[in-house]
Structures are given as C-alpha cells and as structure tokens.
Amino acid sequence: MQSYDAALERILASAGPLETELVPLEHARGRAIAEEILALCDLPPFDNSMVDGYAVRAASVGGASEELGLSLPIMMEIPAGSWPTRPLQAGEAARIFTGAPIPEGCDAVVMVEDTEESEDEPGRVTLRHPGSGSYIRRRGSDIAAGSVAIPAGLTLGAGELGLLAALNITDVPCVRLPRVGILSTGDELIPVGQATLQPGQIRDSNGPALVAAIEEAGGVVVGRTHAKDTPEAVAEALAQLAGCDVLISSGGVSVGDHDHVKAVLEAQGTLDFWRIAIKPGKPLAFGTLGGALFFGLPGNPVSSLVTFELFVRPLLRKLAGHTRVLRPQVTVTLATPLPHAPGRREFVRASVDSDLHATPTGLQGSHRTSSMVGADVLVIAHEDHGDYPAGATLPALVLR
Structure with missing residues (x-):
C-alpha cells in the first residue's frame, strides 16, 4: 500500500507539461504561460506625470512655499494622449495632466492642490510648493525593454493579461489543456434526470461532480460514458474514450466480484499502484491505458472527489503547465474534538471561519456527499496520530 506522499510523488513524476499552443489574449485567463515573455518595449514608453499639476524646472522653483508663492507663466497645456510642443525653459510652467508626457527640460511636477490660478493674472500660476521629481513616472520604470515580463509556468490572471495587453501581445503561448475522459461504472447507476428510481438504483452523481x-482544475472533458459491471462493458467503454490525455473512472476498483476496472487496466494497460493509505479513498488505481494516464477512483462519492483533489487535480495542473499544482495549505485550529484512528492519513472536510477555526461538515462517511457541501478545507489528520482535542492545530488544504 502506497503512502500519500509516495503516491503523489509517483503520479507527478509520470508526466510533464503538454505542448504549446497560441491562445487569443481574451481567452487566456487561467491558462499557464508556456514560455517566458520578454518585454519588447519600455513600460511606460515615455516619462509621464503621475498627478495633475504643473511641470517645472526644479532649479527655478526652489523658493516656492505656502508663505512665499512663486508666479510663473503657463506656456502650454499637455493633456494625456498629446505630446509637448516644445522644451520647457527655466522660469516656465506647463499645465500637465495624469499620464501626460513630461516635456524636455522638466524635472519636477507641482500638484495642482499646491497651486493657485488668479483671474487677475490670466496665463500665470502661483506655486505654493517646489514640487517633486517623484511625481514623474520614468520610462521603463515598470518594465524595461528586454526584461522578463512574465515567467514561464505562471497562471494568467487579470494582472498578467493587463501587462500582456500593454506589451501589445495579442496571442499568448500557453500550454495545451489536458483532454479528459470520464467513465462511471455500476449496474445500479442511472443518468441524472430520469424521474423514477427502480429498486436498487441510484443516480450517477459522480459524473457531474x-x-x-x-x-x-483546468481540464477539458471530451468524453463521458457509463459501463455495466462486466469486464467486456468496461473495456468497451474505455475504448470509446480513446485519444484522451487522462482517463478517470469511478467505481469498480475494489476487490468485489463485480469490480472489473483494475483487471481491465492490468490486461490492457499498466497498473502502477492500486491502494493508498488514506481515508477516504484507499482503493485507487493509477497507471496507463492506450497512451493515457489512468485513474481508477473509488465509487463512493466523497472518496471519488477527495482522491480527485489529492491526486488527479495536481496532475491535470502539471499537464496544463502550471508551476503551482497543489492546493494552498494553511494551519487551522480545531473548533471541536476530531476522532482519528492511526494508520491512514485522513482528509476531513471542514468549514473555517475568519480566524481559521475549523469545524467538520458533519459525519465523515465516504458515502455522505453532504459532507462536501460548504467544505472550505481538507483538514489533514496524520497517520501516526490518534484523536485530536479541540484547540489542536493541524495543516489543511484550502479548497476555496
């Protein structure tokens, strides 16, 4: 039986990022960038003002103060989107607006709040402050041409897309998203939407989940099917999902007489390992089948989702090129006692408050889909530890 850490290491070592494709900028949110992006130009592309005010030469206005105002002629007005008509000379001021280019000769800006214009002196401004060069955003102060703007493997969000847009990059080199096929197994399953359950039947909740x-996680579901509990039906259904990067089945991986997924995988592909010392989700098959990575998840709904979170999601993230493939981890404080039997690492569904006090989401049976409702974290109870008292601190994987 594999430990959690050994199983995760083997799974992540089984594959690397998929190939690169160009993605339009407007569709690149959430994708992993495939290669580092170098800035082809300076940002900002020219010196510009970070405030509304007056562009001046610092040497000409050093004596300006609240008590001793300094009057200068306004020689031009520079709104954003325009360009200065001439250099600024000593003893002159230029009305300037946020984002407007700094005229040649200017090395300081006085904020408009520190100035006065009088109807008695049209075309002149009285400065009540000497201004500052810190109000000038220098060319290349954000990103210099030739520098790395975005490193490879970074997940693209609004900030990254904004920077790419500023650099005039319209098509982004991203790692291709993994294609995933889903197989639900079980004679008892019927599709969601069928009105009446016959005796012994349940609805296929694992498929939609x-x-x-x-x-x-960033995968693309390209096929989904169902198989009865026979080896032939399982093999035929898996054949229908050929061409996927990852195949995921739910159910049929335990040791029952009607569990055939593991046997089909061993006969037609390779089985890397079968069982993991975790709770929920001990029976989990991992291997390869027809060129695809294969996960045989347990059929119990909680076990299926938890093992997906722990093992499938990180692999999908790696295939998609992300450098951060694991869920963030925090330390939580138990709001109530947590019973735990040593021997297997347990992942307890829990909600957390703003102070990271964790409360389990009810009974933790692997069949209790309701325990996933409102779960913010998976609290990690170590395999070498017994029961935990209220107030104990434990690591937890952040789900949302």
Whole structure:
C-alpha cells in the first residue's frame, strides 16, 4: 500500500507539461504561460506625470512655499494622449495632466492642490510648493525593454493579461489543456434526470461532480460514458474514450466480484499502484491505458472527489503547465474534538471561519456527499496520530 506522499510523488513524476499552443489574449485567463515573455518595449514608453499639476524646472522653483508663492507663466497645456510642443525653459510652467508626457527640460511636477490660478493674472500660476521629481513616472520604470515580463509556468490572471495587453501581445503561448475522459461504472447507476428510481438504483452523481472538478482544475472533458459491471462493458467503454490525455473512472476498483476496472487496466494497460493509505479513498488505481494516464477512483462519492483533489487535480495542473499544482495549505485550529484512528492519513472536510477555526461538515462517511457541501478545507489528520482535542492545530488544504 502506497503512502500519500509516495503516491503523489509517483503520479507527478509520470508526466510533464503538454505542448504549446497560441491562445487569443481574451481567452487566456487561467491558462499557464508556456514560455517566458520578454518585454519588447519600455513600460511606460515615455516619462509621464503621475498627478495633475504643473511641470517645472526644479532649479527655478526652489523658493516656492505656502508663505512665499512663486508666479510663473503657463506656456502650454499637455493633456494625456498629446505630446509637448516644445522644451520647457527655466522660469516656465506647463499645465500637465495624469499620464501626460513630461516635456524636455522638466524635472519636477507641482500638484495642482499646491497651486493657485488668479483671474487677475490670466496665463500665470502661483506655486505654493517646489514640487517633486517623484511625481514623474520614468520610462521603463515598470518594465524595461528586454526584461522578463512574465515567467514561464505562471497562471494568467487579470494582472498578467493587463501587462500582456500593454506589451501589445495579442496571442499568448500557453500550454495545451489536458483532454479528459470520464467513465462511471455500476449496474445500479442511472443518468441524472430520469424521474423514477427502480429498486436498487441510484443516480450517477459522480459524473457531474467530476466534470465540475475537472473544469475547475483546468481540464477539458471530451468524453463521458457509463459501463455495466462486466469486464467486456468496461473495456468497451474505455475504448470509446480513446485519444484522451487522462482517463478517470469511478467505481469498480475494489476487490468485489463485480469490480472489473483494475483487471481491465492490468490486461490492457499498466497498473502502477492500486491502494493508498488514506481515508477516504484507499482503493485507487493509477497507471496507463492506450497512451493515457489512468485513474481508477473509488465509487463512493466523497472518496471519488477527495482522491480527485489529492491526486488527479495536481496532475491535470502539471499537464496544463502550471508551476503551482497543489492546493494552498494553511494551519487551522480545531473548533471541536476530531476522532482519528492511526494508520491512514485522513482528509476531513471542514468549514473555517475568519480566524481559521475549523469545524467538520458533519459525519465523515465516504458515502455522505453532504459532507462536501460548504467544505472550505481538507483538514489533514496524520497517520501516526490518534484523536485530536479541540484547540489542536493541524495543516489543511484550502479548497476555496
């Protein structure tokens, strides 16, 4: 039986990022950039003012103060989007606006709040402050041409997309998203939407849940099917999902007479390992099948989703090129006692408050889908530890 750490290490070592594709800027949010982006120009592209005010030469206005105002002629007005008509001379001022280019000769800006204009002296301004060069945003002070603007592997969000737009990059080199196929197994399953359950039947809740989890992780579901509990049906259904990067089945991986997924995987592909010392989700098959990485997840709904979070999601993130593939981890304080039997690492669904006090989301049975509702974290109870008292601090994976 694999430990959690060993299983995760083996899974992540099994594959690297997929190939690169160009993605339009407007569709690149959430994607991993495939290669570092170098700035082809300076940002900002010219010296500009960070405030509304008056551009001046510092040597000409050093004596300006609240008590001793200094009057200068206004020689030009420079709004954003224009260009200065001439250099600024000593003893002159130019009305300037935020984002407007700094005229040649100017080395300071006086904020408009520190100035006065009088109807008695049209075309002149009285300065009540000497201004500052710190109000000038220098060319290249954000990004210098030739420097790394965005490193490879970074997940693109609004800030990164804004920078790419400023650099005039319209098509972004991103790692291709992994194509995923889903197989639900079980004679008892019927599709969601069928009105009446016959005796012994349940609805296929794992399928829709896995679709949502895959899409949230950055995968693309390209196929989804169902198989009865026979080796032939499982093999035929998996064949229908050929061409995927990752295949995920739910159910049929334990040791029952009607569990055939593991056997089909061993017969038609390779089985890397089968069981992991965790709770929920001990029976988990991992291997390869027809060129795809294969995960045989447990059929119990909580086990299916938790093992997806722990093992499938990190691999999908790695395939998609992300450098950060694991969920963030925080330390939480138990609001209530947590029963825990040593031997397996347990991942307890819990909600947290603003002070990171964790409260389990009810009973933790692997069949209790309701325990995933409102779960903010998976609290990690170590395999070498017994029960935890209220107030104990434990690591937790952040789900949302």
